[in-house]
Amino acid sequence: MTAPQVRKKVCIFGGGAIGGYIAGVLEKKGDCEVSVVARGKNLQAMRERGLTVSTPEGRFTVRPKVTDEPGELGLQDYVFITLKEHQFADALPQFGPLLGPQTAVIPPTTGIPYWFFHQMPGAFKGQQLAQVDPGGRIWSTIHPSRVIGAVFWIGAHLVAPGEVRQDGAKAGCPIGEPDGTRSERVQALSRLLTDAGLNARVRDNIRGDIWVKATNSLCWNPVATLAMARMQDMAATPECIALVQAMMEEADAMATRIGLDIPYPPRKRIETTLSAAEHKMSMLQDLELGRPLEIGAIETSLRAMQQLSGVSTPLIDGVLAIMKTRDLTYTQTAQTGQAGHP
Incomplete structure (x- = not known):
């Protein structure tokens, strides 16, 4: 038997x-x-x-x-x-x-995960990301x-x-x-x-998929949250789509510098995201519910990749700076009970 x-x-x-x-x-x-x-x-x-x-x-x-x-x-x-x-x-x-x-x-893989360079071929194989995992606590656990x-x-x-x-x-x-x-x-x-x-x-090439997801979060989340918009509303505003694409191109320049194979170009990724017309980005959901936003995790991943690649991302930096201010003012408003933000 x-x-x-x-x-x-x-x-x-x-x-x-x-x-x-x-x-x-x-x-x-x-x-x-x-x-x-x-x-x-x-x-x-x-x-x-x-x-x-x-x-x-x-x-x-x-x-x-x-x-x-x-x-x-x-x-x-x-x-x-x-x-x-x-x-x-x-x-x-x-x-x-x-x-x-x-x-x-x-x-979780909202940003670049702590293990990203484990077993990755090339010059960065085994690289630990101190910004993502200070002191290597996650790596050791x-x-x-x-x-x-x-x-x-x-x-x-x-x-x-x-x-x-x-x-x-x-x-x-x-x-x-x-x-x-x-x-x-x-x-x-x-x-x-x-x-x-x-x-x-x-x-x-799961790293390529993770990069696509991480840059999706890095670029779509702050723009959609600042616009307070679902995907169908974003699709109706070509200027917003152009902004997201330019941010993705900045991010992908870092990936290319560290030798990462990206499976899909920015335009394809944008089309896929926009196909979920009713979808609301997770950061916007969190903002509306008064939850902490994942700006810190996203920015930490960005800084780690900037340091390794030597590539600057001025457009992404500017959008994140505005998003952090939005988060701060929204939090202060929620704490004082004042009106002014949705």
Whole structure:
């Protein structure tokens, strides 16, 4: 007799929009044992009513295991860290109980991740990014040998505690090993995600995909937030699109200097983003909800790449400076209860 196949254990660390969507579709498919580490109202809602996911294909509710104590979950096969970049380092002490010798970790990639140059061919192989990971805390806690790179093109929104909506095209999550190999662990993860409905191709140049995502965030997020606009509104303003493209070209000059292969040109990336007409960029969502913005993480990645490449980015620098002022004035307004910002 063939021994029964042991289901993989998958922990989603962070139950927001992206984490909630991934947990929801994996739990619905039922091929793995899913758990979610969450907190606050989101944790309470999922405990009481389950996790509800709405997609263009329909709406469903599932009940994965939910906790705010990772130690309750045991060792995992895969850990998706779907926290915001500014929350990641603070959560490091909580990851230990989840990590066994074979546990693979999928860290956040809003900006350039701490492991970016691990196993990258060329002059920068093994380069650690002190700006991104001061003192190497993340590197030593979650060594890059554990990492599977991933990029989330999901278009998800947390519409209420415990309730996620996914808009637009089929959710994408390209994944890949830092060394470009098609290991058993990355292929097994691809099968799990693909069977759950995601477009989770294994990529041999995951850094290129991460660069595309990071520059998308670097360029689209501040411009769309300053404009307070969805993608359909941005598309109606050619001057804004020209600004985003010029910023992407500045950023790509840094990538070219460090020897990175970029899989898609700026115009193609812009067209893809604009195709999700109703989508609202995550930074704008955070601003409207009064949450901290990820400007720091985005700018930190930018400064690290500027230093390594020796390429200046005056246009990006100017837009980020205005965005930081916007964030400051909005925060001050929210704290004093004054009107004046949406």
